[in-house]
Amino acid sequence: MTQNIYQQLGLKQVINACGKMTILGVSSVAPQVMQATARAASAFVEMDKLVERTGERVSHFTGAEDSYITSCASAGIAIAVAAAITRGDRARVTQMPDSSGMANEVVMLRGHNVDYGAPITSAIRLGGGRVVEIGSSNLAACWQLESAITANTAALLYVKSHHCVQKGMLSMADFVQVAQARRLPLIVDAAAEEDLRSWVASGADMVVYSGAKAFNAPTSGFITGRKRWITACKAQHHGIARAMKIGKENMVGLIFALDNYHQGQSVVAAGALQPVVDAISAIRGFDADIEQDEAGRAIWRVRVRVDARALGLDACAVESRLRGGDIAIYVRRYHLHQGVFSLDPRTLSAGEMALIVARLKEIAEDAAH
Ligand SMILES: *Cc1c(COP(=O)(O)O)cnc(C)c1O
Secondary structure (H helix, E strand, C coil): CCCCCCHHCCCEEEEEECCCCCCHCCCCCCCCHHHHHHHCCCCCCCHHHHHHHHHHHHHHHHHCCCCEEECCHHHHHHHHHHHHHHHHCCHHHHHCCCCCCCCCCEEEEHCCCCECCCEEHHHHHHHEEEEEEEEECCCCHHHHHHHCCCCCCEEEEEECCCCCCCCCCCCCCHHHHHHHCCCCCCECCCCCCCCCHHHCCCCHHHHEEECCCCCCCCCCEEEEEEEHHHHHHHHHHCCHHHHCCCCCHHHHHHHHHHHHHCCCCCCHHHHHHHHHHHHHHHCCEEEEEEEECCCCCCCEEEEEEECCHHHHHCHHHHHHHHHCCCCCCEEECHHHCEEEECCCCHHHCHHHHHHHHHHHHHHHHHCCC
């Protein structure tokens, strides 16, 4: 069998059943998107015009007034925060990330203070922001949001993610209402979201997405929202955003990836997973069913329950064997402590699900000896 380029570099073949994970290289980019990226890389262009044109193209998909492409979603958060604090003022932009003397507080829910491989607070601080958390990790009330706002508040930040606490939090509508009443910009971190329009439509001023996660673009991100704030984001190119530069090729790659996505990317329907559920449930010690994404996105996964008594191995041991094999198989491991892992079909290529089922059979047989 021919080796992939990573095997040629002496690295393991990876089967990714976790989803779009930064630790595994996020997503796989379609050949036509890479062709566009290669063509963009090989020619020169007036970069300021490219920024404008690609911003328009992104806005066509999001319905926003304007957009700005960034190197990733983390950069998008830092730039959006810097935009809120500097409001695009040139002198302030060049002083960033030192925001002393400016209103620089970013108010967010404690239950939204997540770590996605790096703390979200690092990205906020990179943009000159000071984090102000409200509520408790499992509960928050509107009055807490209201009373945290002072003359030092620069922006409100709302995070939509499966990493967030999903209950007891304030809603996006609560944040929109308070942001509008207090005339503050509302930043939404929608890094892994697939819905390009609803966050903009519901009244956010700057919505931050990852290009690589949901949209299978080469490494990139974007901020989309109100003209006034996107202009302030673009101004950061002469300040902190320079250290987060994205090349012309990935800007073009993102546009083509969004185009591709818009034309209907393969959503794996729940029904297509039933044969896998049956095959896994037929293995001694395993029982499978289908679950929907915990954040409510249109993603269905195979949930595998490990019967540690029947198998002689617990879910942690199974997961570590899957990962440690000649082919490294990565599964979603958020619920291992409950004896459960799950398989995300979106990042699997043809034949890989069958390899996973075969490997589970092997593990069950080894455990029986
Ligand atoms: C992944 C993620 C990010 C960061 O995205 P990058 O493009 O990797 O920088 C930010 N916020 C949330 C909620 C994420 O899941």
